[in-house]
Every structure is written in structure tokens, then in C-alpha cells.
Amino acid sequence: MVSALNFTGKVGSQLVVRVVIQGSAPFDYFNIQVDPASPCCVQALSPVSVDLNGTVLPxxxxxxxxxxxxxxxxxxxxxxxxPNSHEAVQVIASGGTTSGPATSGLLFTITYDILARTTDTNLLFENNVTPLGHSCACVHILDSKGNNLPENLEISIFENFLFGDVNGDCVVNVVDLALVALAFDSTSSSSNWNPSADVNNDGVVNLLDLTLVGLNLGKICT
Incomplete structure (x- = not known):
């Protein structure tokens, strides 16, 4: 079971993730749960739809x-x-048996709204999820006799943090320089404090932050 290794996108836009399978034995059923594991207290992705059009399952x-x-x-x-997971998707599908011996192709696509900036949201295949967290990664792929087929999972990463992009618009430009300037010499207790302007996260907005933005001028999300 594989997906693309890295995804990126702008806050306020959508991300479409293709869940694909490669080199599998013939199967006629799958039960897959996908749950982005965002950093503590940050929900970066919110699933809005699942599409099985084009699935390899007959x-x-x-x-x-x-x-x-x-x-x-x-x-x-x-x-x-x-109900305790605001990001989870579960897809169960059954149909005809795929042609073998090594089935590869699209299983389904998930569309997410991008809610926040993040550096390391993992897209995981999960099972046995409780309000306390995740206990194991698990995907059920069954053959026509109901036997579980072994599958190797590959975790993908969603990352939309662009170094120096203070306002999160996926481009580093003079606007970001201006935002750092407005928060210059501030700390968390200052009235003009802007945590996004503290580019290096050292607790103070200073010349180093301006320099870091300047070094990244012109860069965009990829």
C-alpha cells in the first residue's frame, strides 16, 4: 500500500490524496482507515469527500x-x-476480484480542506483508534475466500510550512518582511507580538528573523 511521499498546499485550499495499491495478490474487498496525525492541538486537514471513481476494484x-x-x-x-476523530476516514468496499497476480492501481481518493499550517502531518493507515490515540497501523485486504492479504504500508507526509512565509500565503515576499518589521523587537508579552514573525522560534523578533525572510525571498510552496 503506497501513496505519494510528500504533499503540500495553501491554507484555505484543498488537497486531493490518492490511495493506491501496488503488486497485490488478487482481492475483492478492502477496509481502510486513514487518519492524519497532526502535531498536538493542531488540526491541519479536514476530510470532506471520498471518491471511488476509477478504483481498481471491479x-x-x-x-x-x-x-x-x-x-x-x-x-x-x-x-x-x-466520532472522536475529526480527521479520520474509513472506506470499506467489495466487488469483483481484481486480476492478478500483481494488482496495482487506484483504490480511492480523499479530498481534504487545508485548515492550518503544519510541518509534519503524517497520513496514516490506522485501526483500533480510541479517544486516547492510535494503537496500530492496519489495512484489511481480502481475497475471494475471505483471507487477509499481507500488505506493506507507506506513510505519507503533508507539509505546508514554508520557511520565511510569515502570513502563510505560500510565497515569501515583501509582505512577510513588513510583518516582521511590524513585530520587531517584540516578545510574547509585547502588544505587537506576532509568533509567525518569530521565524526561528527563539522567542524574540529581531534582525535574525528579518535576515531569514530575506534569504528566502521569492520561494513558494511546491
Whole structure:
């Protein structure tokens, strides 16, 4: 089970993630839970839809989709933990058996709203999730006889923190320099304090922060 290694995007836009499978034995069912693991107290991504169009699983397909603990398909019961996760998606689908012996292709796509800046939101395949956290990574892929197929998981990373991008618009320019200047010589107790202007996170906005923005002028999110 693999996805692209790195994703990036601008706050206020959307991110489309393709979940694909490579080199699998033939299967006719999958049960996959994807849950971005953001840093503490930051929800960077919010799932809004799941699309099985183009899936490698042959039709007709029976699907069950839960987004943030809410069923988006009929006759669907979401896992008991799901209402406690604001980022989780669970997709269950069954259909005809894929052609083998090494099946590769798209399983489904997830569209996320990008809510906040982050440096390291992992996109994980999860199971047994509780309000206390995650206990293991698990994906269920079954063959036509109901046997679980072994799959190797690859974790992807969503990162949209651009060094020197003080206002989070995915470009480093004179606006960012101006924001640092407005917060110059400030600390967390100052009335003009702007934590985003403290580029190196040393607790004070000073010449070093201006220099760091200047060194990154013209850079954009990739």
C-alpha cells in the first residue's frame, strides 16, 4: 500500500490524496482507515469527500464510507471511535476480484480542506483508534475466500510550512518582511507580538528573523 511521499498546499485550499495499491495478490474487498496525525492541538486537514471513481476494484461495488464519524453512504455504521476523530476516514468496499497476480492501481481518493499550517502531518493507515490515540497501523485486504492479504504500508507526509512565509500565503515576499518589521523587537508579552514573525522560534523578533525572510525571498510552496 503506497501513496505519494510528500504533499503540500495553501491554507484555505484543498488537497486531493490518492490511495493506491501496488503488486497485490488478487482481492475483492478492502477496509481502510486513514487518519492524519497532526502535531498536538493542531488540526491541519479536514476530510470532506471520498471518491471511488476509477478504483481498481471491479464493479459492481458495494461501498461504506465514514468521514469524521458520519456515514456518507446508506446502510453504513461507523466505528465506535470515529466520532472522536475529526480527521479520520474509513472506506470499506467489495466487488469483483481484481486480476492478478500483481494488482496495482487506484483504490480511492480523499479530498481534504487545508485548515492550518503544519510541518509534519503524517497520513496514516490506522485501526483500533480510541479517544486516547492510535494503537496500530492496519489495512484489511481480502481475497475471494475471505483471507487477509499481507500488505506493506507507506506513510505519507503533508507539509505546508514554508520557511520565511510569515502570513502563510505560500510565497515569501515583501509582505512577510513588513510583518516582521511590524513585530520587531517584540516578545510574547509585547502588544505587537506576532509568533509567525518569530521565524526561528527563539522567542524574540529581531534582525535574525528579518535576515531569514530575506534569504528566502521569492520561494513558494511546491
Amino acid at each position: 464493479g459492481p461495488i458495494s461501498e461504506s464510507i465514514c468521514i469524521r464519524g458520519t456515514a456518507t453512504t446508506t446502510n453504513t455504521t461507523c466505528a465506535s471511535w470515529a
